[in-house]
Amino acid sequence: MNNKIMYSIVVPLYNEELVVQETYRRLKSVMDSTKENYEILFVNDGSKDKTVDLVYGICRNDEKIKLINFSRNFGHQAAITAGMDMSSGAAVVVIDADLQDPPEVILDMIKKWKEGYEVVYGKRAKREGETFFKKFTAKAFYRLLKSMTTIDIPVDTGDFRLIDRKVCNALISLPEKNRYVRGLVSWVGYKQTCVEFVRQERFAGETKYPLKKMMKLALDGITSLSYKPLVISGYLGVVTFITGIFLTIGVVINQLINGKNIVNLPLILAINITMFGLLLACIGIMGQYIGRIFDESKGRPIYIIDSTINYKRVDKRYEISC
Numbered sequence: 001m002n003n004k005i006m007y008s009i010v011v012p013l014y015n016e017e018l019v020v021q022e023t024y025r026r027l028k029s030v031m032d033s034t035k036e037n038y039e040i041l042f043v044n045d046g047s048k049d050k051t052v053d054l055v056y057g058i059c060r061n062d063e064k065i066k067l068i069n070f071s072r073n074f075g076h077q078a079a080i081t082a083g084m085d086m087s088s089g090a091a092v093v094v095i096d097a098d099l100q101d102p103p104e105v106i107l108d109m110i111k112k113w114k115e116g117y118e119v120v121y122g123k124r125a126k127r128e129g130e131t132f133f134k135k136f137t138a139k140a141f142y143r144l145l146k147s148m149t150t151i152d153i154p155v156d157t158g159d160f161r162l163i164d165r166k167v168c169n170a171l172i173s174l175p176e177k178n179r180y181v182r183g184l185v186s187w188v189g190y191k192q193t194c195v196e197f198v199r200q201e202r203f204a205g206e207t208k209y210p211l212k213k214m215m216k217l218a219l220d221g222i223t224s225l226s227y228k229p230l231v232i233s234g235y236l237g238v239v240t241f242i243t244g245i246f247l248t249i250g251v252v253i254n255q256l257i258n259g260k261n262i263v264n265l266p267l268i269l270a271i272n273i274t275m276f277g278l279l280l281a282c283i284g285i286m287g288q289y290i291g292r293i294f295d296e297s298k299g300r301p302i303y304i305i306d307s308t309i310n311y312k313r314v315d316k317r318y319e320i321s322c
Contacts, residue, residue, distance in 0.1 A: 007031065007038040007110070008092045010083030012076055016097045017050040024058050024065065026103045027095075034110065040065050041083045042097075046073030059309040067309040074303040077179045080159060082303050084168050086311070093162045094181075100199050101160040108195040109162040118190040121154060121161035121182075125196040153186045154194060161185065177302055178292050233282035240278055 009027055013020065024040070031038045042055045044067060052069060059065045068082050080094055091113050095101050101122060109120040159182050163171070170188045171181070186192075 004037060004090070005039050005088045006036040006090050007034070008083075008087035008089030009038065009040045009106070010043065010080060010087060010092060010094045011040065011097050012043050012045055012079035012083070013047055013051050013055070013097050014045045014073065014076070014079075015047045015049045015051060017047075017054060019097055019099060020051055020054050021058075023097045023099060023103075026099065028062070028064075030103045030106055033107070038064060039087070039089065041068060041087060042066070043068045043079040043083045044070060045076065045079040046070050056309065063310055066311055067307075068305055069307045069309075071304040071306040076159075077181050078303040080181050081171075081179055082305065085172055086308075087168065090165050091162055092165070092168045094159050096158075096160065101158070102197060105160075105195060105197045106162070108197075112193055112195060113162055113164065116191065117193045118164040118167050119161065119185055119192040120163075121157045121185070121192065121194050123154065123157050123194040123196045124199045126198045151183070151186050153183055154192075157182060157194070164190070166190070177300070179302065229285045229288075233285050236278060237282060240275065 009031065011023065011027070016023070020042070027040055031040070042058075042065065044052050044055065052067075055065070055067050059067050066086075068086055070079070070082070083094065084092060091110070093106055093109065095103065095106070105122055109122070112120040161182070163185060167185070167188060167190050170190075171184055174184060174188075
């Protein structure tokens, strides 16, 4: 019997006690239908509810299910990274536990992979059960990011995708800490395609990506893949400087010709507020890049694993108890 693992399914978890059992059931049904060997890697990202206890029970009854348990919450992108690091399959699929991305689409991704594609990402043809604000901001962000970078990042896609083993190894080799995985997948290249699907309403529980986390993810995406914000801030500084020179010359000439003082206190305050606002915005942009340089320079690991279940090997880069 061939014990080689063909597919690794990476599932990040954070407070998913209401959905994890159904996620396991549907993933198992889909993967069993392939008649090929697989593993499902649940990555617990510091859950505070009963998620870990439920996954423990699943692991005891099914050796194909593995658990990677973080020492604390390190974030969604770190959980995806850990799953890739610890995966063994010839193909790796990343899917969230909330069942908004239907597990059944994995079968379509596998077909594309067997046709020779090395990255197959899920493209959202329609988003159900989401507010207008969420849809609008997501659409705007993907198009802003695409315009900001020279890399062809597909719009209307998340982390739900299948990647070939060599693509996974390429991602593992990238050392950066503030990771935007879907952008890095585009950056490494290889032969890529998509499968379209309708994104479902969340099965249960609440979204784990509130506005604050969405903003951080957006900043990670832009700063890790583009330096155009720095260029734009430089251009704004030059334009503002030139505008100030012409305004000054105009005021002086007007005073010399008419002998009138057209500069008043409200105008001065408005100009100062505008200038200081622009200056602080540019400093803030530079601060985002400097902060990320500081994070990279510390050399800390992306995540720390507290324990694992159903693993027989030890990752050499991290101290793991099995």
